[in-house]
Amino acid sequence: MKKLLNVVLFAVLCFILGSCASGKHIAYFQNADSVSLEASKGLFDARIMPKDLLTITVSTTDPKAATPFNLSVTNTLNSSGVLSTGGGALQTYLVDNDGYINFPVVGAIKVGGFTKRQCENAIREKILPYMSKTENPIVTVRMASFKVGVGGEVKSPGVYTVDQEKISVLEALARAGDMTIYGRRENVLLVREDSTGQKSFHRLNLNDANLINSPYYYLHQNDYIYVEPNKVQAQNSAIGSSVTIWFSVLSVVTSVASLVVNVLR
Template sequence: MKNYQIQEKFKQIGICCFLLLLLFSSCSVKKIVYFNDLPVDTLQILKQAATFQEPVIQSDDLINISIQTLDPSSSQVANQSMAVQAVGASSATNVGSQVISGFLVDKDGYVSMTLLGKIKLAGLSTYQAREAIALKASQYYKEPNVQVRFANFKITVLGEVTRPATYTVPNEKVTVLDALGLAGDLTIYGKRENVLLVRDIAGQKELVRLDLNNSDLFSSPYFYLRQNDVLYIEPGKAKAAANNSSRTQTLAMIGSFLSVLMVAFTRL
Protein backbone atom coordinates (compact mmCIF):
# COMPACT_ATOMS: atom_id res chain seq x y z
CA MET A 1 0.00 0.00 0.00
CA LYS A 2 2.83 2.33 0.88
CA ASN A 3 4.67 1.57 -2.38
CA TYR A 4 1.47 2.25 -4.32
CA GLN A 5 1.10 5.67 -2.67
CA ILE A 6 4.73 6.48 -3.49
CA GLN A 7 4.16 5.45 -7.10
CA GLU A 8 1.09 7.66 -7.34
CA LYS A 9 2.97 10.64 -5.90
CA PHE A 10 5.79 10.24 -8.39
CA LYS A 11 3.28 9.92 -11.22
CA GLN A 12 1.66 13.17 -10.12
CA ILE A 13 5.07 14.85 -9.93
CA GLY A 14 5.90 13.56 -13.41
CA ILE A 15 2.63 14.90 -14.84
CA CYS A 16 3.22 18.31 -13.21
CA CYS A 17 6.76 18.45 -14.59
CA PHE A 18 5.48 17.53 -18.05
CA LEU A 19 2.81 20.24 -17.93
CA LEU A 20 5.32 22.83 -16.72
CA LEU A 21 7.66 21.84 -19.54
CA LEU A 22 4.87 22.36 -22.07
CA LEU A 23 3.98 25.70 -20.51
CA PHE A 24 7.54 27.03 -20.62
CA SER A 25 8.14 25.75 -24.13
CA SER A 26 4.96 27.44 -25.40
CA CYS A 27 6.01 30.70 -23.73
CA SER A 28 9.47 30.42 -25.28
CA VAL A 29 8.01 29.85 -28.75
CA LYS A 30 5.76 32.87 -28.36
CA LYS A 31 8.75 35.07 -27.49
CA ILE A 32 10.71 34.15 -30.63
CA VAL A 33 7.85 34.69 -33.10
CA TYR A 34 7.81 38.10 -34.76
CA PHE A 35 4.62 40.17 -34.39
CA ASN A 36 2.84 37.49 -32.38
CA ASP A 37 0.06 39.94 -31.50
CA LEU A 38 -1.36 39.61 -35.03
CA PRO A 39 -4.28 37.15 -35.44
CA VAL A 40 -3.57 34.01 -37.42
CA ASP A 41 -4.97 33.58 -40.96
CA THR A 42 -6.44 37.07 -41.06
CA LEU A 43 -5.69 39.76 -43.61
CA GLN A 44 -4.34 42.85 -41.88
CA ILE A 45 -4.27 46.30 -43.49
CA LEU A 46 -2.20 48.76 -41.50
CA LYS A 47 -3.91 52.14 -41.72
CA GLN A 48 -1.16 53.92 -39.82
CA ALA A 49 1.96 52.53 -41.45
CA ALA A 50 5.26 54.33 -40.91
CA THR A 51 5.91 57.23 -43.25
CA PHE A 52 9.20 57.16 -45.11
CA GLN A 53 11.24 60.34 -44.82
CA GLU A 54 14.04 60.82 -47.29
CA PRO A 55 17.44 60.94 -45.57
CA VAL A 56 19.35 64.19 -45.83
CA ILE A 57 22.98 64.62 -46.77
CA GLN A 58 25.37 65.27 -43.89
CA SER A 59 29.01 66.20 -43.49
CA ASP A 60 31.45 63.32 -44.19
CA ASP A 61 28.91 61.59 -46.43
CA LEU A 62 30.06 60.18 -49.75
CA ILE A 63 27.77 61.06 -52.64
CA ASN A 64 27.64 59.49 -56.09
CA ILE A 65 26.97 62.30 -58.59
CA SER A 66 26.50 61.51 -62.28
CA ILE A 67 26.07 64.25 -64.91
CA GLN A 68 25.20 63.15 -68.44
CA THR A 69 25.46 65.63 -71.30
CA LEU A 70 25.30 65.52 -75.08
CA ASP A 71 29.10 65.70 -75.17
CA PRO A 72 30.66 62.49 -73.68
CA SER A 73 33.99 64.25 -72.99
CA SER A 74 32.21 66.95 -70.99
CA SER A 75 30.40 64.31 -68.94
CA GLN A 76 33.69 62.63 -68.10
CA VAL A 77 35.17 65.88 -66.79
CA ALA A 78 32.10 66.72 -64.73
CA ASN A 79 31.96 63.26 -63.13
CA GLN A 80 35.52 63.16 -61.78
CA SER A 81 35.22 62.06 -58.17
CA MET A 82 37.36 61.25 -55.20
CA ALA A 83 38.18 57.68 -54.15
CA VAL A 84 38.01 57.29 -50.39
CA GLN A 85 39.20 54.34 -48.36
CA ALA A 86 36.37 53.05 -46.16
CA VAL A 87 36.21 50.24 -43.63
CA GLY A 88 33.10 48.12 -43.53
CA ALA A 89 31.18 45.31 -45.21
CA SER A 90 29.10 45.67 -48.32
CA SER A 91 27.93 42.08 -48.18
CA ALA A 92 28.25 39.01 -46.04
CA THR A 93 31.17 37.69 -48.13
CA ASN A 94 32.99 40.99 -48.50
CA VAL A 95 34.14 42.06 -45.07
CA GLY A 96 37.08 44.33 -44.51
CA SER A 97 38.60 47.23 -46.42
CA GLN A 98 36.95 48.50 -49.57
CA VAL A 99 37.32 51.48 -51.87
CA ILE A 100 34.21 53.60 -52.38
CA SER A 101 34.19 56.31 -55.03
CA GLY A 102 32.19 59.47 -54.55
CA PHE A 103 32.22 63.16 -53.72
CA LEU A 104 33.06 63.77 -50.08
CA VAL A 105 30.87 66.30 -48.25
CA ASP A 106 33.23 68.50 -46.23
CA LYS A 107 32.70 69.73 -42.67
CA ASP A 108 30.89 72.81 -43.97
CA GLY A 109 28.48 70.72 -46.06
CA TYR A 110 30.00 71.41 -49.50
CA VAL A 111 31.18 69.15 -52.33
CA SER A 112 33.80 70.33 -54.80
CA MET A 113 33.23 69.42 -58.46
CA THR A 114 35.32 70.06 -61.53
CA LEU A 115 34.17 73.19 -63.38
CA LEU A 116 31.03 73.52 -61.23
CA GLY A 117 33.05 74.46 -58.15
CA LYS A 118 31.72 74.11 -54.59
CA ILE A 119 28.06 73.26 -54.07
CA LYS A 120 26.40 73.03 -50.65
CA LEU A 121 24.47 69.76 -50.29
CA ALA A 122 24.28 69.28 -46.50
CA GLY A 123 20.69 69.28 -45.27
CA LEU A 124 19.30 68.34 -48.70
CA SER A 125 17.71 65.08 -49.81
CA THR A 126 19.17 63.39 -52.87
CA TYR A 127 16.27 64.75 -54.93
CA GLN A 128 16.91 68.31 -53.74
CA ALA A 129 20.65 67.88 -54.32
CA ARG A 130 19.97 66.73 -57.86
CA GLU A 131 17.94 69.86 -58.55
CA ALA A 132 20.64 72.12 -57.07
CA ILE A 133 23.42 70.50 -59.12
CA ALA A 134 21.34 70.51 -62.31
CA LEU A 135 20.65 74.21 -61.87
CA LYS A 136 24.36 75.02 -61.61
CA ALA A 137 25.39 72.55 -64.35
CA SER A 138 22.92 74.16 -66.77
CA GLN A 139 25.23 77.18 -66.81
CA TYR A 140 27.91 75.10 -68.53
CA TYR A 141 26.05 72.20 -70.19
CA LYS A 142 22.93 72.01 -72.29
CA GLU A 143 20.10 70.05 -70.63
CA PRO A 144 22.29 68.10 -68.16
CA ASN A 145 20.83 64.90 -66.70
CA VAL A 146 21.89 64.63 -63.05
CA GLN A 147 21.67 61.59 -60.77
CA VAL A 148 22.55 61.72 -57.05
CA ARG A 149 22.78 58.77 -54.66
CA PHE A 150 24.45 57.95 -51.36
CA ALA A 151 27.69 56.01 -51.84
CA ASN A 152 28.11 55.17 -48.15
CA PHE A 153 24.57 54.61 -46.85
CA LYS A 154 25.62 52.14 -44.19
CA ILE A 155 23.94 50.47 -41.24
CA THR A 156 25.45 48.35 -38.49
CA VAL A 157 23.85 45.29 -36.90
CA LEU A 158 25.46 43.90 -33.73
CA GLY A 159 24.70 41.32 -31.07
CA GLU A 160 22.70 38.14 -31.43
CA VAL A 161 22.46 37.89 -35.21
CA THR A 162 23.97 35.39 -37.61
CA ARG A 163 26.31 37.84 -39.36
CA PRO A 164 27.01 40.97 -37.24
CA ALA A 165 28.68 43.59 -39.45
CA THR A 166 28.44 47.01 -41.05
CA TYR A 167 26.54 46.89 -44.35
CA THR A 168 26.65 49.42 -47.16
CA VAL A 169 23.33 49.37 -49.02
CA PRO A 170 22.46 50.92 -52.40
CA ASN A 171 18.87 51.64 -51.38
CA GLU A 172 18.00 54.57 -49.13
CA LYS A 173 14.64 53.07 -48.15
CA VAL A 174 15.86 50.51 -45.62
CA THR A 175 13.72 49.14 -42.80
CA VAL A 176 14.59 47.41 -39.55
CA LEU A 177 13.54 44.10 -41.10
CA ASP A 178 15.78 44.72 -44.12
CA ALA A 179 18.76 45.24 -41.81
CA LEU A 180 18.03 42.05 -39.88
CA GLY A 181 17.69 40.19 -43.16
CA LEU A 182 21.14 41.38 -44.26
CA ALA A 183 22.56 40.14 -40.96
CA GLY A 184 20.98 36.70 -41.39
CA ASP A 185 18.20 37.27 -38.83
CA LEU A 186 18.36 36.97 -35.05
CA THR A 187 19.72 33.86 -33.42
CA ILE A 188 17.50 31.83 -31.13
CA TYR A 189 19.10 33.64 -28.18
CA GLY A 190 18.30 37.21 -29.29
CA LYS A 191 15.76 39.26 -27.28
CA ARG A 192 13.20 40.24 -29.87
CA GLU A 193 11.24 42.45 -27.52
CA ASN A 194 14.18 44.71 -26.66
CA VAL A 195 16.16 45.70 -29.77
CA LEU A 196 18.26 48.84 -29.30
CA LEU A 197 18.48 51.41 -32.10
CA VAL A 198 21.32 53.96 -31.85
CA ARG A 199 20.95 57.00 -34.12
CA ASP A 200 23.29 59.97 -34.53
CA ILE A 201 21.43 63.28 -34.81
CA ALA A 202 23.48 66.47 -35.04
CA GLY A 203 26.30 64.94 -33.01
CA GLN A 204 24.00 63.54 -30.31
CA LYS A 205 23.06 59.90 -29.79
CA GLU A 206 19.39 58.96 -29.77
CA LEU A 207 18.61 55.59 -28.15
CA VAL A 208 15.33 53.82 -28.93
CA ARG A 209 13.98 50.42 -27.88
CA LEU A 210 12.06 48.41 -30.50
CA ASP A 211 9.80 45.38 -29.94
CA LEU A 212 9.82 42.85 -32.78
CA ASN A 213 7.01 40.92 -31.09
CA ASN A 214 4.62 43.85 -31.51
CA SER A 215 3.09 44.86 -34.84
CA ASP A 216 3.21 48.52 -33.73
CA LEU A 217 6.72 48.47 -35.16
CA PHE A 218 5.23 48.93 -38.65
CA SER A 219 3.86 52.34 -37.64
CA SER A 220 6.91 53.41 -35.65
CA PRO A 221 8.84 56.48 -36.89
CA TYR A 222 11.95 54.34 -36.44
CA PHE A 223 10.78 51.56 -38.77
CA TYR A 224 12.83 53.13 -41.59
CA LEU A 225 16.54 53.43 -40.85
CA ARG A 226 18.86 56.31 -41.61
CA GLN A 227 22.50 56.26 -42.61
CA ASN A 228 24.90 55.25 -39.83
CA ASP A 229 22.11 53.72 -37.69
CA VAL A 230 23.17 50.90 -35.36
CA LEU A 231 20.95 48.00 -34.28
CA TYR A 232 22.00 46.02 -31.22
CA ILE A 233 20.25 42.75 -30.32
CA GLU A 234 20.68 41.89 -26.68
CA PRO A 235 21.23 38.22 -25.70
CA GLY A 236 18.57 36.60 -23.53
CA LYS A 237 18.93 34.51 -20.43
CA ALA A 238 19.11 31.35 -22.53
CA LYS A 239 22.43 32.57 -23.97
CA ALA A 240 23.97 32.86 -20.53
CA ALA A 241 22.67 29.42 -19.61
CA ALA A 242 24.08 27.94 -22.82
CA ASN A 243 27.50 29.47 -22.13
CA ASN A 244 27.53 28.04 -18.62
CA SER A 245 28.34 24.48 -19.67
CA SER A 246 29.05 23.21 -16.16
CA ARG A 247 25.65 24.35 -14.95
CA THR A 248 23.97 22.78 -17.95
CA GLN A 249 25.74 19.47 -17.33
CA THR A 250 24.76 19.53 -13.67
CA LEU A 251 21.10 20.12 -14.51
CA ALA A 252 21.21 17.32 -17.06
CA MET A 253 22.67 14.93 -14.50
CA ILE A 254 20.01 15.88 -11.94
CA GLY A 255 17.28 15.37 -14.52
CA SER A 256 18.66 11.96 -15.49
CA PHE A 257 18.89 10.94 -11.82
CA LEU A 258 15.28 11.96 -11.16
CA SER A 259 14.13 10.03 -14.23
CA VAL A 260 15.91 6.88 -13.10
CA LEU A 261 14.53 7.32 -9.60
CA MET A 262 10.98 7.66 -10.91
CA VAL A 263 11.32 4.54 -13.05
CA ALA A 264 12.74 2.59 -10.11
CA PHE A 265 9.91 3.55 -7.77
CA THR A 266 7.20 2.83 -10.32
CA ARG A 267 8.51 -0.71 -10.70
CA LEU A 268 8.63 -1.46 -6.98
Protein backbone atom coordinates in the same frame (compact mmCIF):
# COMPACT_ATOMS: atom_id res chain seq x y z
CA MET B 1 13.21 8.04 0.91
CA LYS B 2 11.51 6.97 -2.30
CA LYS B 3 9.43 10.11 -2.19
CA LEU B 4 12.58 12.19 -1.77
CA LEU B 5 14.14 10.50 -4.77
CA ASN B 6 11.05 11.16 -6.87
CA VAL B 7 11.05 14.82 -5.84
CA VAL B 8 14.70 15.17 -6.83
CA LEU B 9 14.11 13.56 -10.22
CA PHE B 10 11.02 15.71 -10.83
CA ALA B 11 12.96 18.89 -9.97
CA VAL B 12 15.75 17.95 -12.34
CA LEU B 13 13.25 17.27 -15.14
CA CYS B 14 11.51 20.62 -14.57
CA PHE B 15 14.88 22.42 -14.65
CA ILE B 16 15.81 20.81 -17.97
CA LEU B 17 12.45 21.51 -19.59
CA GLY B 18 12.38 25.06 -18.26
CA SER B 19 15.84 25.82 -19.61
CA CYS B 20 15.05 24.42 -23.05
CA ALA B 21 11.64 26.06 -23.42
CA SER B 22 11.31 28.71 -26.10
CA GLY B 23 10.52 32.27 -25.10
CA LYS B 24 7.04 33.66 -25.58
CA HIS B 25 6.02 36.21 -28.19
CA ILE B 26 8.03 34.77 -31.06
CA ALA B 27 5.83 35.95 -33.94
CA TYR B 28 6.31 39.44 -35.43
CA PHE B 29 3.38 41.85 -35.73
CA GLN B 30 0.96 39.77 -33.66
CA ASN B 31 -1.76 42.43 -33.83
CA ALA B 32 -1.41 43.11 -37.57
CA ASP B 33 -5.13 42.60 -38.28
CA SER B 34 -6.17 45.37 -35.87
CA VAL B 35 -3.63 48.10 -36.72
CA SER B 36 -4.34 51.02 -39.06
CA LEU B 37 -1.55 51.68 -41.59
CA GLU B 38 -2.77 55.16 -42.50
CA ALA B 39 0.22 56.83 -40.84
CA SER B 40 2.66 54.71 -42.86
CA LYS B 41 1.74 56.34 -46.20
CA GLY B 42 4.54 58.08 -48.05
CA LEU B 43 7.83 57.09 -49.64
CA PHE B 44 11.03 57.19 -47.60
CA ASP B 45 13.92 59.35 -48.79
CA ALA B 46 17.29 59.16 -47.05
CA ARG B 47 18.98 62.44 -46.15
CA ILE B 48 22.62 63.12 -46.89
CA MET B 49 24.76 63.33 -43.76
CA PRO B 50 28.34 64.34 -42.90
CA LYS B 51 30.90 61.63 -43.80
CA ASP B 52 28.67 60.22 -46.54
CA LEU B 53 30.38 59.27 -49.79
CA LEU B 54 28.55 60.35 -52.95
CA THR B 55 29.01 59.37 -56.57
CA ILE B 56 27.87 62.14 -58.93
CA THR B 57 27.39 61.81 -62.68
CA VAL B 58 26.65 64.67 -65.10
CA SER B 59 25.17 63.78 -68.49
CA THR B 60 24.86 66.17 -71.45
CA THR B 61 24.09 65.96 -75.16
CA ASP B 62 27.64 67.12 -75.85
CA PRO B 63 29.96 64.76 -73.93
CA LYS B 64 32.69 67.39 -73.79
CA ALA B 65 30.45 69.72 -71.79
CA ALA B 66 30.14 67.16 -68.97
CA THR B 67 33.78 66.05 -68.91
CA PRO B 68 35.03 68.66 -66.37
CA PHE B 69 32.33 67.53 -63.89
CA ASN B 70 32.83 63.75 -64.19
CA LEU B 71 36.12 63.06 -62.46
CA SER B 72 37.33 59.47 -62.57
CA VAL B 73 39.93 57.61 -60.56
CA THR B 74 42.42 56.40 -63.16
CA ASN B 75 45.61 56.08 -61.13
CA THR B 76 45.85 54.48 -57.69
CA LEU B 77 48.49 52.90 -55.48
CA ASN B 78 48.02 49.23 -54.67
CA SER B 79 48.99 47.57 -51.37
CA SER B 80 52.59 47.23 -52.58
CA GLY B 81 52.84 50.93 -53.35
CA VAL B 82 52.89 50.36 -57.11
CA LEU B 83 50.97 52.77 -59.35
CA SER B 84 48.16 51.01 -61.23
CA THR B 85 45.24 51.93 -63.46
CA GLY B 86 41.87 52.05 -61.68
CA GLY B 87 39.72 51.40 -64.74
CA GLY B 88 37.98 54.78 -64.83
CA ALA B 89 35.87 54.39 -61.67
CA LEU B 90 33.94 57.50 -60.69
CA GLN B 91 35.44 59.80 -58.09
CA THR B 92 33.54 59.82 -54.80
CA TYR B 93 32.85 63.01 -52.88
CA LEU B 94 33.09 63.07 -49.09
CA VAL B 95 30.53 65.25 -47.33
CA ASP B 96 32.38 67.30 -44.70
CA ASN B 97 31.19 68.02 -41.15
CA ASP B 98 29.43 71.20 -42.33
CA GLY B 99 27.51 69.34 -45.05
CA TYR B 100 29.54 70.53 -48.07
CA ILE B 101 31.25 68.76 -50.95
CA ASN B 102 34.01 70.23 -53.11
CA PHE B 103 32.73 69.83 -56.67
CA PRO B 104 34.88 70.39 -59.79
CA VAL B 105 34.85 73.86 -61.35
CA VAL B 106 32.11 75.30 -59.08
CA GLY B 107 33.74 74.58 -55.71
CA ALA B 108 31.87 74.07 -52.43
CA ILE B 109 28.21 73.00 -52.64
CA LYS B 110 25.93 72.56 -49.64
CA VAL B 111 24.29 69.09 -49.74
CA GLY B 112 23.96 68.08 -46.08
CA GLY B 113 20.37 67.38 -45.07
CA PHE B 114 19.23 67.10 -48.70
CA THR B 115 17.47 64.14 -50.27
CA LYS B 116 19.06 62.70 -53.37
CA ARG B 117 16.69 64.66 -55.63
CA GLN B 118 17.38 67.94 -53.80
CA CYS B 119 21.12 67.33 -54.09
CA GLU B 120 20.81 66.70 -57.84
CA ASN B 121 18.88 69.94 -58.29
CA ALA B 122 21.40 71.94 -56.24
CA ILE B 123 24.35 70.67 -58.31
CA ARG B 124 22.49 71.24 -61.57
CA GLU B 125 21.86 74.89 -60.68
CA LYS B 126 25.56 75.38 -59.89
CA ILE B 127 26.85 73.93 -63.17
CA LEU B 128 24.31 75.52 -65.54
CA PRO B 129 26.23 78.84 -65.82
CA TYR B 130 29.24 76.91 -67.18
CA MET B 131 27.29 75.38 -70.06
CA SER B 132 25.71 76.65 -73.25
CA LYS B 133 22.07 77.68 -73.18
CA THR B 134 21.14 74.70 -75.32
CA GLU B 135 22.38 72.20 -72.75
CA ASN B 136 20.01 70.63 -70.23
CA PRO B 137 22.33 68.57 -67.95
CA ILE B 138 21.09 65.56 -66.05
CA VAL B 139 22.70 65.05 -62.64
CA THR B 140 22.59 61.64 -60.96
CA VAL B 141 23.61 61.24 -57.32
CA ARG B 142 24.08 57.96 -55.46
CA MET B 143 25.04 57.33 -51.84
CA ALA B 144 28.04 55.03 -52.02
CA SER B 145 28.39 54.51 -48.26
CA PHE B 146 24.86 53.69 -47.06
CA LYS B 147 25.44 50.96 -44.47
CA VAL B 148 23.64 49.56 -41.42
CA GLY B 149 24.87 47.23 -38.67
CA VAL B 150 23.03 44.31 -37.08
CA GLY B 151 24.29 42.42 -34.02
CA GLY B 152 23.28 40.34 -31.02
CA GLU B 153 20.92 37.37 -31.31
CA VAL B 154 20.86 37.09 -35.12
CA LYS B 155 22.25 34.33 -37.31
CA SER B 156 24.77 36.45 -39.23
CA PRO B 157 25.73 39.69 -37.42
CA GLY B 158 27.61 42.23 -39.49
CA VAL B 159 27.59 45.51 -41.40
CA TYR B 160 25.50 45.51 -44.58
CA THR B 161 25.70 47.86 -47.59
CA VAL B 162 22.35 49.14 -48.85
CA ASP B 163 22.50 49.83 -52.59
CA GLN B 164 18.92 51.10 -52.88
CA GLU B 165 19.41 53.68 -50.07
CA LYS B 166 16.30 52.43 -48.28
CA ILE B 167 15.97 49.60 -45.76
CA SER B 168 13.52 48.78 -42.96
CA VAL B 169 14.24 47.14 -39.62
CA LEU B 170 12.75 43.88 -40.89
CA GLU B 171 14.85 43.95 -44.06
CA ALA B 172 18.01 44.58 -42.04
CA LEU B 173 17.23 41.62 -39.79
CA ALA B 174 16.51 39.48 -42.86
CA ARG B 175 19.94 40.30 -44.29
CA ALA B 176 21.43 39.13 -41.00
CA GLY B 177 19.57 35.81 -41.27
CA ASP B 178 16.77 36.95 -38.93
CA MET B 179 16.73 36.67 -35.15
CA THR B 180 17.51 33.40 -33.44
CA ILE B 181 14.80 31.84 -31.31
CA TYR B 182 16.50 33.46 -28.31
CA GLY B 183 16.21 37.09 -29.52
CA ARG B 184 13.94 39.50 -27.64
CA ARG B 185 11.49 40.67 -30.27
CA GLU B 186 9.73 43.10 -27.93
CA ASN B 187 12.86 45.05 -26.98
CA VAL B 188 15.13 45.54 -30.02
CA LEU B 189 17.62 48.39 -29.58
CA LEU B 190 18.25 50.93 -32.34
CA VAL B 191 21.37 53.10 -31.99
CA ARG B 192 21.31 56.22 -34.17
CA GLU B 193 23.63 59.18 -34.77
CA ASP B 194 22.24 62.36 -36.32
CA SER B 195 23.95 64.92 -38.56
CA THR B 196 25.36 66.78 -35.52
CA GLY B 197 26.95 63.66 -34.03
CA GLN B 198 24.31 63.28 -31.31
CA LYS B 199 23.68 59.63 -30.44
CA SER B 200 20.29 58.29 -29.37
CA PHE B 201 18.74 54.98 -28.29
CA HIS B 202 15.32 53.77 -29.40
CA ARG B 203 13.49 50.62 -28.27
CA LEU B 204 11.45 48.77 -30.90
CA ASN B 205 8.76 46.15 -30.31
CA LEU B 206 8.57 43.81 -33.28
CA ASN B 207 5.61 41.96 -31.75
CA ASP B 208 3.56 45.13 -32.29
CA ALA B 209 2.44 45.92 -35.86
CA ASN B 210 2.32 49.63 -34.96
CA LEU B 211 6.06 49.59 -35.65
CA ILE B 212 5.23 50.14 -39.33
CA ASN B 213 3.84 53.57 -38.42
CA SER B 214 6.97 54.44 -36.42
CA PRO B 215 9.59 56.97 -37.63
CA TYR B 216 12.16 54.28 -36.83
CA TYR B 217 10.73 51.62 -39.16
CA TYR B 218 13.09 52.76 -41.91
CA LEU B 219 16.77 52.94 -40.99
CA HIS B 220 19.18 55.78 -41.63
CA GLN B 221 22.74 55.28 -42.80
CA ASN B 222 25.05 54.02 -40.04
CA ASP B 223 22.16 52.88 -37.82
CA TYR B 224 22.93 49.89 -35.62
CA ILE B 225 20.38 47.25 -34.57
CA TYR B 226 21.11 45.19 -31.46
CA VAL B 227 18.95 42.18 -30.54
CA GLU B 228 19.10 41.32 -26.86
CA PRO B 229 19.08 37.68 -25.70
CA ASN B 230 16.04 36.50 -23.77
CA LYS B 231 16.21 35.02 -20.26
CA VAL B 232 16.67 31.47 -21.50
CA GLN B 233 19.74 32.37 -23.55
CA ALA B 234 21.12 34.58 -20.78
CA GLN B 235 20.79 31.70 -18.32
CA ASN B 236 22.43 29.30 -20.76
CA SER B 237 25.32 31.71 -21.23
CA ALA B 238 25.71 32.11 -17.48
CA ILE B 239 25.76 28.34 -17.00
CA GLY B 240 28.17 27.83 -19.92
CA SER B 241 30.57 24.94 -19.60
CA SER B 242 29.49 24.23 -16.00
CA VAL B 243 26.34 22.49 -17.31
CA THR B 244 28.21 19.20 -17.70
CA ILE B 245 29.55 19.44 -14.17
CA TRP B 246 26.10 20.11 -12.72
CA PHE B 247 24.59 17.17 -14.57
CA SER B 248 27.43 14.98 -13.33
CA VAL B 249 26.78 16.11 -9.76
CA LEU B 250 23.04 15.48 -10.11
CA SER B 251 23.76 12.05 -11.55
CA VAL B 252 25.98 11.19 -8.58
CA VAL B 253 23.37 12.50 -6.12
CA THR B 254 20.66 10.47 -7.82
CA SER B 255 22.82 7.32 -7.75
CA VAL B 256 23.64 7.82 -4.05
CA ALA B 257 19.98 8.42 -3.19
CA SER B 258 19.00 5.27 -5.08
CA LEU B 259 21.69 3.26 -3.26
CA VAL B 260 20.51 4.55 0.13
CA VAL B 261 16.92 3.55 -0.70
CA ASN B 262 18.05 0.03 -1.63
CA VAL B 263 20.11 -0.35 1.58
CA LEU B 264 17.28 0.83 3.84
CA ARG B 265 14.73 -1.53 2.34
